[in-house]
Amino acid sequence: MVDFGGACENPRHYIGGGGRSAVQWVPVTGVLVLATLLAGCGHWPFRHKPTPPPPEVHELDETSDGGAAATFPQYWMRNTLIVDLQGASGTGSVTLKPREHTTWPVRVAVKVMPGSVGEIEIRAAQRMVYPVTPAGAKPVVLELSPSVYTYKTKEMVLGWGPNPAPAE
Numbered sequence: 001m002v003d004f005g006g007a008c009e010n011p012r013h014y015i016g017g018g019g020r021s022a023v024q025w026v027p028v029t030g031v032l033v034l035a036t037l038l039a040g041c042g043h044w045p046f047r048h049k050p051t052p053p054p055p056e057v058h059e060l061d062e063t064s065d066g067g068a069a070a071t072f073p074q075y076w077m078r079n080t081l082i083v084d085l086q087g088a089s090g091t092g093s094v095t096l097k098p099r100e101h102t103t104w105p106v107r108v109a110v111k112v113m114p115g116s117v118g119e120i121e122i123r124a125a126q127r128m129v130y131p132v133t134p135a136g137a138k139p140v141v142l143e144l145s146p147s148v149y150t151y152k153t154k155e156m157v158l159g160w161g162p163n164p165a166p167a168e
Contacts, residue, residue: 057081059105060096070094077141080107085160086139089116093159103151109143110158118163124149124156131163 054075060083062070072094073084083096098104110120114136122128122144130142149156 059099059102061099063095063097065093077109080109080143081105082109082111082141083158084111085120085158086111086113086116088112088160091159091161093157096156096158097154104149104153107143107146108149108156109141111139111141112160113139117160119161121159121161122148122156123159124153134163 054077056073056075059074059081062072062083064070072087075082075084085094110130112120112132114133117132118134119132120130120142122130126145126148128145128148132140132142
């Protein structure tokens with residue numbers, strides 16, 4: 001047994017020298033370990049990658065007014081097929097048909113940018129007109145009513161244009 005000269009009966013006071021205990025180094029060690037882990041991960045809490053866009057699909061055939069193929073992106077958002085009309089502006093229309101040997105998706109929606117069009121008109125088993133808000137910075141998703149089309153519907157025409165002038 002080592003004699004400490006009777007100055008202190010607890011030998012833990014001499015660990016680390018200078019009378020400091022190991023307990024004082026725990027916060028410093030914890031901070032260093034945490035910083036090393038965060039640096040090693042390469043993922044700082046304030047730098048998140050943006051979520052990637054959903055993959056494009058081809059569920060419906062698209063044709064424009066003149067019969068040429070249209071190219072509006074389509075993708076799934078959960079169980080709803082989104083036809084992305086963000087590129088549409090002014091006045092126009094597109095005809096949608098299920099691909100050969102397929103049927104209509106159970107749910108269909110269109111995505112538009114506020115201010116680019118005033119309203120969306122859908123003509124299928126029923127005719128519906130959806131107004132589009134003129135103000136906003138984010139795209140709007142308009143889910144079509146289930147009664148607009150049925151499984152027997154041959155085609156669906158999506159038309160867009162400005163808001164009609166109010167009747168005086």
